[in-house]
Amino acid sequence: MTRSDSRLWKRDAVSDDRKQTWRSDFPVTSRGEDDVTRREFVRYLVLASGAFAAGSVGVAAWTSVRHIDRGEPMPIVAADKVVVGEAHLFTFPTDDDPAILLRLPDDELRAYSQKCTHLGCVVYYAPDDDELVCPCHEGFFDASTGDVTAGPPERPLPRISVEVRDGTVWALEVEES
Ligand code: FES
Incomplete structure (x- = not known):
């Protein structure tokens, strides 16, 4: 080449x-x-x-x-105003957070966030079945523990610790789940 x-x-x-x-x-x-x-x-x-x-x-x-607001202790209602099998609605930890106080058949007090853990609808107390019921998609929670018993929710209702002080029920804080 x-x-x-x-x-x-x-x-x-x-x-x-x-x-x-x-x-x-x-x-x-x-x-x-x-x-x-x-x-x-x-x-x-x-x-x-x-x-x-x-x-x-x-x-x-x-x-x-993120700061999780668990609330500050505050009075809710006179203890004798909530009789067995009845509920009292209040807001906690802020005015925008609906909550529900129950007196169970065994005379114990329980309080929960009223927002269903599925999609946030408001639950109501059904004392005959001792349950909290979400009407949106038929979610059911045990009134004694807040645990899910049926329906689509996967987490229990957030529980609010309460205590009776001088005849008044106080909400103390949203418990850690
Ligand atoms: S929002 Fe409560 S079950 Fe769906």
Whole structure:
């Protein structure tokens, strides 16, 4: 091979390489277009996964630093106003949090958040069955423990500790679940 043949051969090789790059970036066949679409799709997936992972970390961090308001002790009602099998509604720990105080058949007092743990509907007391009932999707909670007995809720009702002080029922705090 002469020197000029060799130069021509190298130039053709370089030119072929360039063609390959050009062809893969700007395909002219429909098969090539599929490759580009797949490549873009993978790129999109990587970006979406990264964004999702960053979002999850952000939510976890926010949850860990969030202050959970368990409330301050406050009087609710005169103890003799709540008789066996009846309920008294109040708000705790804030004015926007409905709560329910019950006097059970064994004369014990119990208080719970009135928001169903499924989707937040308000529960009511059914003393005949000794249950708290959510009418939205037929969720049922044990009135003595707040545990779910039937229906879609998966968590018990948050319990509020109570105490009788000088004839008045006080709400103390939302207990940790
Ligand atoms: S909101 Fe109570 S069962 Fe769905």
